[in-house]
Amino acid sequence: MSAEGETNGAERLCDSLIAQGVDTCFANPGTSEMHFVGALDRRPQMRCVLGLFEGVVTGAADGYARLAEKPAATLLHTGPGLANGLANLHNAKRARTPLINVVGDHATYHLEYEAPLASDIDSLARPMSNWLGRGSHPDQVAAQAAEAWRAAVSTPGVATLVLPADMAWGRAEPGPIVPLQRPALKRPDAAKVRAIAREMEKPGRTVLLVGGRAVREGALALVAAIAEKSGADFIAETFNARIERGAGRVPIGKLPYAVDDAVAYLAGAARVILIDARAPVGFFAYPDKPSLLHDPAGSLHKLVEVDEDLSEALALLADSLGVDLQQASASNRTSPPNPAPALPQGPLTAASTCAIVAALLPENAIVCDESVSAGGAFFPASHASPRHDYLQITGGSIGIGLPLGAGAAVACPDRRVVCLQADGSAMYTIQALWTQARERLAVTTVILSNRRYAILEHEMRNVGIREYGENARRMLRFDDPPLDWLGLARGHGVESARAETGEVLADLLRAANSRKGPFLIEAVI
């Protein structure tokens, strides 16, 4: 089918993606995707990265796009392959990550026979997709791929394109592919922004809840200037796709995860201004605790929609409040570098592990934080660390950290990725270590090894269960047997070592962070 002047749907799909600037495909293909694999094979300008499990594929595509600021494609195998990737697609959707999720399906005429792998892919894809399409003719696939791209970058979010096998192998009309343009952001509603400024000038405490595009360096400097001028407090959402932070940037706290703490922070706020953030709600419901976290006597105001220009809205808000943007140099609000951060010694704890990772962060690092309960100390300890990007789990679907790190490293080969990773969560997508090894990715993984779902032990107490027995213990702890992290790393082809003291952890981190390839450290806490 690669004879001159002949082409097929799979090739058209590849060419359309490439025309849109998509040059990276995270893949775990199967039989129904073989023509797509064949097409990719004839397009060496597309980098294909194999994951041995689909959750690695989708999580890596998320991490890639958070750094590359453009979508990668995935390639998944029918309904079950998609299902395996859904948990991290959920996170990507919540992170507003642009992602083109290509899912192979049976040939259209084969579906009616209910072959073993047949399933309702649309029903599976819909909850985790912002856009869903299905290849309808080999000649149409190029246009549909472009449409998926446009949906992915303009929502932004997950665009799932289902590609039946006969749409891939079917003969298509050749011809040039004209790429679509990225749609322009809408201008913000000036009247609404000015009304928010007037609201902020009224008596009472204002909280600026900051998320999405607003926790990047430039926007955050403007937010800080607005807060300073207006006397408002500002704080980031609990979970963020990407915060630009560290020395020389504006430090920002995060709204606490625990409902009581978040409610306490927001108590008495006459208004909460959502700056590319969602309304603050409890991560879970608890008996006798509220779902909505802001003060019920206060009001909520949304500065922009996701398809509106945030920079313009912030500039307008600043202007409306009389912020002098010339004078409002951010320098006096940014974190000074910390020339001699503490390096705790002796037996490791969760807190000392976090302090040491923060102290030894390389310049321009990318931190993927899925440390869950054990890593709470990292964020406050790293305001003055060298400048870095800070990526979090956004949808609560654990098992994102290692894939996210792999994808970020693919996007930024000249930067060091540091994954601060809870042990329980790591196990959901442990196969990401192999992709790190295969691609020689510059990732340092620090496993916070406490051999339990500590957050669930905490949540058991939260719901009022203080004493529990064998059945609960066996669902909350995995200390019998303990995971052997050095074995797991070696199994996937990644070098590793164990640290039980601060001194050893510091030595290992220095060595790991100066390597070219991956390294895993088990921090026994």
Added chain:
Amino acid sequence: MSAEGETNGAERLCDSLIAQGVDTCFANPGTSEMHFVGALDRRPQMRCVLGLFEGVVTGAADGYARLAEKPAATLLHTGPGLANGLANLHNAKRARTPLINVVGDHATYHLEYEAPLASDIDSLARPMSNWLGRGSHPDQVAAQAAEAWRAAVSTPGVATLVLPADMAWGRAEPGPIVPLQRPALKRPDAAKVRAIAREMEKPGRTVLLVGGRAVREGALALVAAIAEKSGADFIAETFNARIERGAGRVPIGKLPYAVDDAVAYLAGAARVILIDARAPVGFFAYPDKPSLLHDPAGSLHKLVEVDEDLSEALALLADSLGVDLQQASASNRTSPPNPAPALPQGPLTAASTCAIVAALLPENAIVCDESVSAGGAFFPASHASPRHDYLQITGGSIGIGLPLGAGAAVACPDRRVVCLQADGSAMYTIQALWTQARERLAVTTVILSNRRYAILEHEMRNVGIREYGENARRMLRFDDPPLDWLGLARGHGVESARAETGEVLADLLRAANSRKGPFLIEAVI
């Protein structure tokens, strides 16, 4: 909530499951399931088995029920947790395995706030569920659990019960729980069965395609007698939930996986009688190959529906054909034991590995075969092995073998499980090894280690792509770096060793199969 006379929805759900005889729960809970965990904790008669990934949970529940002949419960955490379990639920549904799939969700009143973990669970669950319900009131949960049980055992298949957190923690009326009865099988349509007998007496070749309940020892003996009397051929479906086979039982072949081979086998058959089997269709579609595998000039006849009594239908068919059930002792049709099976020596191949595993199978073993392309030699080599149960992947969703084996071992603690496992497929649910170790399960895992998706290399050739380059090679092979299976096993707490020759494999198998706990052998082929 466990004060005298008080109870809650979670406790009612547990008590209802226990009343139905469900005493095993495979679990990977999260915060929204903490009250259910608390309830399980107060019911030590329920065995709780933790999986570190949800695909382990659902695959183990499938393996358990295939042997225990009754459902286990699962416990999964909201939409993403369910998503991670869907691939093996797909296999369970295709295997017609009874399974009660309990999925926690946010409290009902919390859903509207679109908290980070919120998703459309129903849309995710529907494709892989035969029955879908949602806890609607703490007082109703016991009845809904019983209804889920009835659906699971009578379909049989996957019954998904979504349990919102407030339905679990909400106060419920105490009181006795009256279990439901298993619904009786319907009597088969005698006229239809007799018509099939008349059809079989017409000229032309008859193929009995045998599946489901019909590949168990008693039914299969009857099928063989019917085939002998009528001159029909009989063959099992390509993928089977559980075949009872080995020395002293009727040997049966399997319809080939490859479309051309299956079409060749069925060519010229004037009729195919489906005995608890599905109509034969291609696993995948291929350009210029048929979807339907039977001879287009022949006819298809279905002996029974899944809710009809198969034994009665077979007896009636035998009677209609004049089979003398007294004389028709199966003994002359069963495999004689093989006193000295061959033990190939020297460097291992896929075929010699299969031959050695077959030769050294322990009496009454349970074989979980997810060997995909490398294990084709096992089935023909093991007709005369000691009697064993033979479990396969049924829905084509790879990553079932290790969880299936773990669940089977939980169901049958006095039998040895032997997993014949392809390396690529093993990686989707590798965390099952930890559950083997945690529960000290009697599982021997033999990894057919060829460091590639060999079936996909075959399929590339199948779709006409004979030569391929770097991009395709990197999606079809995982030899760089190779997986270190001893590291992976040790990482999960399972002892292991590597075999590169037949002699070593035989020694390791003898030692492994005589242990109490798990052991993994990497067979380098």
